[in-house]
Amino acid sequence: MRTTFDFSPLFRSSIGFDRMLNALEAASRVEQIDNWPPYDIAKTGEDDYRITMAVAGFSQDELTVTQEQNMLVVSGQKTGEDNGEYLHRGIAGRAFQRRFELADHVKVVGASLVNGLLTIDLKRELPDEMKPRRIEIATDNGLPAVETKKIEADKQAA
Numbered sequence: 001m002r003t004t005f006d007f008s009p010l011f012r013s014s015i016g017f018d019r020m021l022n023a024l025e026a027a028s029r030v031e032q033i034d035n036w037p038p039y040d041i042a043k044t045g046e047d048d049y050r051i052t053m054a055v056a057g058f059s060q061d062e063l064t065v066t067q068e069q070n071m072l073v074v075s076g077q078k079t080g081e082d083n084g085e086y087l088h089r090g091i092a093g094r095a096f097q098r099r100f101e102l103a104d105h106v107k108v109v110g111a112s113l114v115n116g117l118l119t120i121d122l123k124r125e126l127p128d129e130m131k132p133r134r135i136e137i138a139t140d141n142g143l144p145a146v147e148t149k150k151i152e153a154d155k156q157a158a
Contacts, residue, residue, distance in 0.1 A: 036092060036094075036096060037053050037054050037055050037076075037092075037096055037098070038053070038054045039051060039052060039053040039054070039098065040052045041100075044121075047123055047124040047125070048121070048122070048123050048124075049106070049121075049122040049123075049124075050119060050120070050121050050122070051072075051074075051100065051119070051120040051122070052117055052118070052119050052120075053074060053098070053117070053118040053120075054116060054117060055076055055113070055116060055117070055118045056091060056116035057078075057091050057092070057093050057116070058076045058078070058093075058113075058116075058118075059113075060113050061079070062076055062077055062078055062079055063075070063076050063113065063118060064076070064077075065108070065111050065118075065120060067102070067107070067108050070101060070102045070103070070104065070106075071099060071100070071101060071102065072099070072100040072102055072108065072120070072122075073097065073098070073099050073100075074097070074098045074099075074100075074118070074120070075095070075096065075097040075098070076095060076096050076097075077095045078093050078094075078095065102122070103124065105124055105125055105126055105127070105130075106122050106123070106124045106125075107122065107123055107124075107125055108120060108121070108122055109121045109122065109123045
């Protein structure tokens with residue numbers, strides 16, 4: 001049994017939530033689950049995140065990390081051919097591409113490869129104009145006087 005949600009009523013009645021609704025719609029689609037390479041996503045601070053991927057067998061030159069607007073793409077492609085005769089091959093060396101949808105204002109601040117683990121550090125950086133700010137409240141002395149008009153009520157309709 002497949003459950004799908006119809007988000008069209010939300011598209012008709014909301015403004016500015018297009019990306020969020022598109023992400024929900026994409027997440028609700030059933031896709032083949034590819035769980036290789038394995039990865040962890042951790043929140044390391046209030047606005048800091050870390051993605052750790054197990055990419056054993058890949059060198060730094062065979063991995064690519066790219067950020068395109070709100071999408072982080074991590075891909076790996078083995079360059080050399082290994083023509084050895086294996087009795088058992090348990091270390092995967094196939095090409096991969098893993099995509100991560102990023103929220104607005106999340107930026108990649110660094111990536112490192114140590115002991116077969118690719119670590120990508122991310123940080124959410126809100127622009128100053130989006131951060132909360134305190135508004136000073138003025139006193140009555142600083143406000144200009146507003147002139148009120150009187151509506152004539154003495155006239156009668158004939």
